[in-house]
Amino acid sequence: MTLSLEKIAQLIDATLVGNPAIEINGINTLKEANKHQISYAVSDNYINSLCSTKAGAVILPKKLKKHCSTNTLLVDDAYLAFATISHHFKQYNLTVNNSLSKAIIDPTAIVENVTIGAGCVIGKNVSVGSNTILETNCVIEDEVSIGENSHIFANVTIQRDCKLGKRCVISPGAVIGSEGFGNVRDEQKNWQSIAHLGRVRIGDDVAIGANTTIDRGTIDDTVIHDGVKIDNLVHIAHNVIIGENTAIAANTGIAGTTTIGKRCMIGGMVGIVGHLTITDDVIVNATSTVNRSITKPGIYTGFFPLMTHSDWKKAGMWLTKLDKITKILKIKLKNLK
Numbered sequence: 001m002t003l004s005l006e007k008i009a010q011l012i013d014a015t016l017v018g019n020p021a022i023e024i025n026g027i028n029t030l031k032e033a034n035k036h037q038i039s040y041a042v043s044d045n046y047i048n049s050l051c052s053t054k055a056g057a058v059i060l061p062k063k064l065k066k067h068c069s070t071n072t073l074l075v076d077d078a079y080l081a082f083a084t085i086s087h088h089f090k091q092y093n094l095t096v097n098n099s100l101s102k103a104i105i106d107p108t109a110i111v112e113n114v115t116i117g118a119g120c121v122i123g124k125n126v127s128v129g130s131n132t133i134l135e136t137n138c139v140i141e142d143e144v145s146i147g148e149n150s151h152i153f154a155n156v157t158i159q160r161d162c163k164l165g166k167r168c169v170i171s172p173g174a175v176i177g178s179e180g181f182g183n184v185r186d187e188q189k190n191w192q193s194i195a196h197l198g199r200v201r202i203g204d205d206v207a208i209g210a211n212t213t214i215d216r217g218t219i220d221d222t223v224i225h226d227g228v229k230i231d232n233l234v235h236i237a238h239n240v241i242i243g244e245n246t247a248i249a250a251n252t253g254i255a256g257t258t259t260i261g262k263r264c265m266i267g268g269m270v271g272i273v274g275h276l277t278i279t280d281d282v283i284v285n286a287t288s289t290v291n292r293s294i295t296k297p298g299i300y301t302g303f304f305p306l307m308t309h310s311d312w313k314k315a316g317m318w319l320t321k322l323d324k325i326t327k328i329l330k331i332k333l334k335n336l337k
Contacts, residue, residue, distance in 0.1 A: 011088065123140060169206075175212075207230065246265070
């Protein structure tokens with residue numbers, strides 16, 4: 001796609017300083033961009049690259065304008081503007097079987113104005129909204145509904161009776177609605193599985209990463225609210241509830257019946273114990289273990305017992321000095337004798 005700088009400025013609500021007729025056909029880094037590409041800068045760390053860039057234009061905050069000699073698009077939030085315009089240059093080529101001869105579609109399924117790839121299996125009473133794409137080898141089981149303008153990438157499985165909202169993006173290999181990990185021991189200490197009768201309900205504008213799994217609820221539903229962004233290789237257990245616009249990074253595991261509030265940010269490889277609640281606007285740093293509920297917004301680190309990040313830094317400082325403190329105490333105790 002090719003866009004004029006004038007059009008790009010309109011799309012990101014920017015103040016254009018330079019030639020509005022310049023045509024841009026892609027995005028690149030400040031160091032690698034050419035005269036037909038656009039780039040961006042967000043902080044003083046980019047000044048050296050700004051001074052030497054050959055980009056046709058740069059998206060940046062006003063404070064960095066003096067360091068840039070090429071066309072500029074001045075905005076309040078350069079990273080957000082970059083995110084917005086990036087979608088206009090994303091190239092995506094999907095090869096599908098337009099005849100649907102290689103897809104298995106139950107006659108009760110509603111799939112009008114839907115792009116369906118080869119090898120897809122679509123069950124009874126499925127409803128897929130218009131302008132949705134189902135890529136190769138997706139399995140959409142009975143009673144599933146998917147909202148309009150969604151994109152379900154290859155090899156995704158959405159199991160029975162799960163509900164997805166509008167504009168959802170489900171990356172390759174994700175499984176939604178799998179049986180939860182619920183077992184109970186009998187008198188002989190053998191494990192007996194618990195049937196999971198609930199569903200998974202996913203709101204609008206949700207993105208789910210590659211090979212992520214979301215288990216269905218035991219009785220009530222597992223719920224992912226509007227605007228949630230989930231990275232690759234995340235596991236979400238039965239009856240978890242995730243609030244609006246929360247983001248969860250890769251390799252995180254969330255145990256059953258946990259509730260996470262709105263606008264939270266969960267770092268990579270975080271482990272969250274089951275049956276607890278995390279309030280709104282909480283940040284949990286990467287590799288933390290959350291073993292109790294969090295009732296106050298803030299930044300938390302849980303490499304050892306969970307505490308506020310500021311308290312964790314103080315404790316860490318004392319831990320690094322324990323050897324010296326122990327030696328001093330031994331000397332003083334010896335002198336007291």
